[in-house]
Amino acid sequence: xxxxxxxxxxxxxxxxxxxxxxxxxxxxxxxxxxxxxxxxxxxxxxxxxxxxxxxxxxxxxxxxxxxxxxxxxxxxxxxxxxxxxxxxxxxxxxxxxxxxxxxxxxxxxxxxxxxxxxxxxxxxxxxxxxxxxxxxxxxxxxxxxxxxxxxxxxxxxxxxxxxxxxxxxxxxxxxxxxxxxxxxxxxxxxxxxxxxxxxxxxxxxxxxxxxxxxxxxxxxxxxxxxxxxxxxxxxxxxxxxxxxxxxxxxxxxxxxxxxxxxxxxxxxxxxxxxxxxxxxxxxxxxxxxxxxxxxxxxxxxxxxxxxxxxxxxxxxxxxxxxxxxxxxxxxxxxxxxxxxxxxxxxxxxxxxxxxxxxxxxxxxxxxxxxxxxxxxxxxxxxxxxxxxxxxxxxxxxxxxxxxxxxxxxxxxxxxxxxxxxxxxxxxxxxxxxxxxxxxxxxxxxxxxxxxxxxxxxxxxxxxxxxxxxxxxxxxxxxxxxxxxxxxxxxxxxxxxxxxxxx
Numbered sequence: 069x070x071x072x073x074x075x076x077x078x079x080x081x082x083x084x085x086x087x088x089x090x091x092x093x094x095x096x097x098x099x100x101x102x103x104x105x106x107x108x109x110x111x112x113x114x115x116x117x118x119x120x121x122x123x124x125x126x127x128x129x130x131x132x133x134x135x136x137x138x139x140x141x142x143x144x145x146x147x148x149x150x151x152x153x154x155x156x157x158x159x160x161x162x163x164x165x166x167x168x169x170x171x172x173x174x175x176x177x178x179x180x181x182x183x184x185x186x187x188x189x190x191x192x193x194x195x196x197x198x199x200x201x202x203x204x205x206x207x208x209x210x211x212x213x214x215x216x217x218x219x220x221x222x223x224x225x226x227x228x229x230x231x232x233x234x235x236x237x238x239x240x241x242x243x244x245x246x247x248x249x250x251x252x253x254x255x256x257x258x259x260x261x262x263x264x265x266x267x268x269x270x271x272x273x274x275x276x277x278x279x280x281x282x283x284x285x286x287x288x289x290x291x292x293x294x295x296x297x298x299x300x301x302x303x304x305x306x307x308x309x310x311x312x313x314x315x316x317x318x319x320x321x322x323x324x325x326x327x328x329x330x331x332x333x334x335x336x337x338x339x340x341x342x343x344x345x346x347x348x349x350x351x352x353x354x355x356x357x358x359x360x361x362x363x364x365x366x367x368x369x370x371x372x373x374x375x376x377x378x379x380x381x382x383x384x385x386x387x388x389x390x391x392x393x394x395x396x397x398x399x400x401x402x403x404x405x406x407x408x409x410x411x412x413x414x415x416x417x418x419x420x421x422x423x424x425x426x427x428x429x430x431x432x433x434x435x436x437x438x439x440x441x442x443x444x445x446x447x448x449x450x451x452x453x454x455x456x457x458x459x460x461x462x463x464x465x466x467x468x469x470x471x472x473x474x475x476x477x478x479x480x481x482x483x484x485x486x487x488x489x490x491x492x493x494x495x496x497x498x499x500x501x502x503x504x505x506x507x508x509x510x511x512x513x514x515x516x517x518x519x520x521x522x523x524x525x526x527x528x529x530x531x532x533x534x535x536x537x538x539x540x541x542x543x544x545x546x547x548x549x550x551x552x553x554x555x556x557x558x559x560x561x562x563x564x565x566x567x568x569x570x
Contacts, residue, residue, distance in 0.1 A: 073099055073100055074097040074098060074099060074133070075098055075099070075100040075101075075134070075135060075151070075231050075232050076097075076098045076121055076132075076133070076134050076135075076152060076232055076263070076265075077095075077096065077097040077098070077132075077133045078094060078095060078096050078117070078120065078121065078130060078131070078132055078133075079095045079130060079131040079133075080093050080094075080095060080129065080131065081093065081095070081096075081117065081120055081127050081129075081130030081131075081132070082094075082127060082128045082129045082130055083116055083117075083120060083125060083127050083128055084128055089287050090113045090116040090287050091113045091116050091117050091120065091127075091287050092113075092286075092287040092288050093130075093288075094113075094117060094130075094284075094287075094288070094289045095289070096117075096282060096289060098232065098263060098265060099263070099279070099280065100231070100261075100263055101258055101261050101262070101263060102263055102264075102278075102279045102280060103254060103255070103258050103263075103264045103266060103277050103278045103279055104263065104264070104265050104266065104278060104279065104280050104281070104282070105266050105267075105268070105274040105278035105280065105281035105282070105295060106118065106265060106266070106267045106281070106282050106284065107267070107268065107269075107271065107274055107281060107282070107283055107284070107303055107307060108283060108284035108285055108307050109285070109307050109308070109526075109558075111286075112284040112285050112286065112287070112307070113284050113286070113287040113288075114267050114284050115156075115236055115267065117284070118154060118234045118236060118265060118267060119154065119156075120132065121134075121147075121152055121154075121232075121234065121265070122141075122144055122147040122152045122154035122234055123141030123142065123143055123144045123145075123146050123147030123150070123152070124143075124144050124147070124154060124156070126141070126142065134150045134151055134152060134231070134232075135150075135151055135231055145174070148174060148175075148228050148230065151230050151231035151232060152230055152231065152232050152233075152234065153228040153230035153232070153233050154225070154233075154234040154236070155221045155222055155224070155225040155233065155234065155235050155236060155238060156221075156236050160221075161209045161220055161221065162209065163209050163210030164208060164209075164210060165208070165209060166205060166206055166207065166208060167203050167204060167205050167207050167208075167212070167220055168189075168192045168205035168206070170209050170220050171192060171195060171205075171220055171223045171227055172188055172191060172192065172224070172227055173224060174224070174227075174228060175227050175228050175229070176188070177191065189205070191227065192205050195223045195226055195227060196223075198226065198253060198256065199219070199222065199223060199226065199249060199250070199253045200249045200252075200253075201219040201222070201223060201246075201249065203216060203219060203220065203223075215242055215246065218238070218242060219242075219246070221238075222235070222238055222250065222253070226257070230262065231262060231263060232262065232263040232264070232265060233257065233262065233263070233264050233265070234264075234265045234267070235254070235264060235265070235266050235267065236267045237267060237268060237269065237359070237360065238250055238266070238268075239268065239273060247273075251273075251276070251277060254266070254277055255277070266278060269358040269359070269360075269561070269562070270562070270563075271300045271303050271304070271562045272300065272562070272563065274295070274303070275295060275298060275299070275300065275303075279294065279295060280292060280293065280294055280295060281293065281294075281295045281298055281303070283303060283306040283307055285306070285308075285309050290306050290307075290309065291306060300559070300562055300564055301559070301564075304555065304558055304559055304562065304564075305555070307558075308554065308555065308558055321534065322351075322534055322535065322549065322550075323349065323350045323351030323534065325348045325349035325350045325351070325516075326349055326384075327346045327347070327348055327349075327385075328347055328348060328349045328351075328383065328384060328486055328487060328518035329346065329347040329370075329381070329382070329383060329487050329518050329520070330346050330380075330381070330382040330385075331343060331344055331345050331346070331366075331370065331379070331380075331381055332344050332379055332380045332381075332382075333378060333379040333380070334366065334369060334376055334378075334379035334380075334381070335376060335377050335378045335379050336365065336369060336374070336375070336376040336377055336542075337377055339362060339365050339542055340362055340365055340366060340369065340376065340542045340543075341541075341542045341543045342379075342543065343362075343366055343379070343539075343542070343543065343544055344544065345537055345544060345547075347487070347518040347519075347520060348518065349516055349517075349518055350513050350514065350516055350517070350518070351513065351518055351519070351534065351535065352509060352510070352513050352519040352521050352532055352533045352534065353518075353519070353520055353521065353533060353535050353536070353537065354521045354522075354523070354529040354530075354532070354533030354535070354536035354537065355367070355520065355521070355522045355536075355539055356526060356529045356536050356537070356538050356539070356557065356561070357538055357539035357540055357545070357561055358540075358561050358562075359524060361539045361540055361541065361542070361561075362539045362542035362543075363522045363539050364406055364491050364522060365542070366539065367403065367489045367491055367520060367522060370396075370401070370487075370489065370520075371390065371393055371396045371401055371489055372390030372391055372392045372393050372394075372395055372396040373392075373393055373403075375391075383399060383400055383401070383486055383487060384400075397483060397485070400485050400486035400487060401485050401486070401487045401488075401489065402479075402480045402483045402485035402487070402488055402489070403488075403489040403490075403491070404473075404476045404477065404480060404488070404489070404490040404491065404493055405476075405491055406491040406492045406522075417463065417464060418460060418461050418462065418463060418464070419446060419450065419455070419457055419459075419460045419461070419462060419463075419467075419475065420442055420443055420446035420460040420461065422464050422475050422479070423445075423446045423449045423450065423460070423475060423478045423479055423482065424442060424445060424446055424449075424479075424482065425479060443460050443461070445482075446460040447460050449478040449479075449481055449482055450478060452478065452481055453474045453475075453477045453478045453481065453504075453508055455471055455474045455475065455478065456471050457471065473493065473494070473505060474504070474505070474508075477493075477505065477508050477509075480512070485517065486517065486518065487517070487519075487520065488509075488512060488517050488518070488519045488520070489519075489520045489522075490509065490519065490520070490521055490522065491522045492522060492523055492524065493505055493509070493521070493523070494506075494523070494525075494528065502528075506531075506532055509521070509532065510532075521533055526554075526557065526558070530552045530554070530557070533550075534549065534550050535547065535548070535549050535550070536548045536549075536552070536557065538557060538561060540560065540561065540562070541563065545560045545561075545563060546560040548560075
C-alpha cells in the first residue's frame with residue numbers, strides 16, 4: 069500500500085508499561101476511506117496501539133505517519149489536529165456539562181471569545197440527524213445512563229471531522245436498535261471518504277462492517293487481511309494461538325453439596341435477559357465473558373447494588389431480594405467489588421477500620437467497644453489472609469495493590485457469608501498475591517461458602533473454577549465443566565456456542 073492510500077501507518081511501533089510490553093514492534097497501514105477492524109483478546113494490545121495513533125499515548129520507539137506526514141504526537145489535541153479522533157473504551161466525559169457541550173468539546177464554534185450558541189445548535193442538530201441518537205442537548209451528562217453516555221462519546225468523535233475515527237468497543241453498552249443506527253453511521257462515514265478503525269469484541273460486528281481486519285495477540289500483530297476471507301472461527305483461532313496455562317491448580321471435583329444460591333430468570337431491561345443458574349455449597353462458579361457482556365451486572369443485581377425488573381433469587385431455599393448491599397450482607401452475602409479503590413476501600417482510613425467496616429454496627433450494639441479489642445480482632449483477620457503490614461493502625465492507602473485486595477477478603481472472612489461474590493479479585497496484583505488470593509478463595513469454599521467468581525482473565529477462571537458460565541450480551545450463552553476445551557469456551561464469548569459442554 070502506498071503512502072497516498074494509507075490514512076494512518078505505523079512502523080516498528082513499541083510501547084511498554086513497566087515490565088509489560090503492550091505493543092511489540094507493530095507495522096500496520098490503514099487504507100483511506102475504509103472500515104478497518106482490529107481484534108484480539110483482552111490485553112492483546114489493541115487499545116494501546118490505537119492510543120498511539122491518536123496521541124493519547126507516546127511510543128517508546130517507532131514511526132507514526134498520518135496522511136503522508138510523519139508525526140510525533142504529544143497529546144490527543146495534536147492527534148485531532150493531525151486528523152485522528154478516538155472514542156475510547158473508557159467513557160471520558162464532563163459529567164456537569166450538558167450533552168451539547170460534551171459533544172462539541174474540542175470543536176466548539178466561537179464568536180470571538182464566546183461560544184457561538186446558534187452554530188452549536190446547528191452542528192448538534194446535524195449530528196442527531198446523522199446518528200439518529202436523539203438526546204436532550206440540555207441534559208447534564210452525569211444524569212444519563214451508560215448507554216446514552218456512550219452515544220455522547222460517539223457523537224463527539226464524529227463532530228471533529230477527522231480523517232480517521234477510532235471507535236473502541238462502541239456498541240458495548242447499546243441496545244440492538246441503537247447498534248443498528250451506529251452501524252449505519254459507520255458505513256456513512258466511510259462512504260463520505262473518512263476512515264473508521266473499529267476495535268470490537270463482537271466478531272460478528274467486525275465481519276459485517278469491515279473491509280480489512282488485523283489480529284493482535286500478546287502485543288504482536290499476527291496477520292492482516294481482507295475481512296471477506298475470514299470467519300468467526302478463523303479470527304478466534306488467530307486470536308488464541310496458544311495453550312492457556314491452567315495448570316497452576318489441581319483440577320477440582322464438581323461440588324455435590326446442596327444448592328446455596330439459585331438465580332431464576334433474572335432480567336433487567338437492556339442489560340440482562342432471563343439469567344438462570346445455581347451455585348452449590350462449597351463450589352466456585354466462574355462467570356466468564358467479554359467486558360460489557362453482563363457479568364458484573366449479574367453480580368450487582370444479586371448483591372442489591374442494582375435493581376432488576378423480574379426474576380427470583382434464593383439463598384438456601386429462601387427467597388431474597390435485597391434492595392441494598394447492606395441488606396444483602398444481612399441476608400448472608402458479601403461482595404468483593406470490581407474496583408477496590410472506588411467501591412471497596414477507604415484509603416485514608418486504617419487497616420483496622422477497613423477490615424471491620426462491614427460489622428462495625430454489630431460490634432457497637434450494646435455499647436462502646438475498645439480500640440484495643442478492635443485492633444486485636446483486626447490483627448487476627450489480617451493474619452488469616454496473609455496480609456503484609458506493619459501495624460493495623462496504618463492507612464490502607466500505604467499498602468500494595470495485592471495487600472489492599474487482601475483487606476477485602478479479610479472483611480469477607482469477618483462477615484463469614486453463605487455466598488461470596490468476587491469481581492476481578494486479582495486485577496492489578498502481582499503473581500504472588502494472585503496465588504494467595506486463589507488459595508484464600510479455595511479455603512473459603514472448602515469451609516462451605518458458595519463463591520461466584522468473575523474475571524476477565526480466562527486462564528484464571530479455568531484454573532480456579534470447576535464450572536464456568538459464559539455470559540454474552542446479558543445472557544447465559546453456555547456452561548462448561550472441567551476439563552475445559554479452550555477454543556469452545558472462547559467461541560462462546562462471541563456467541564458461537566449455546567450448548568453445554570460436559
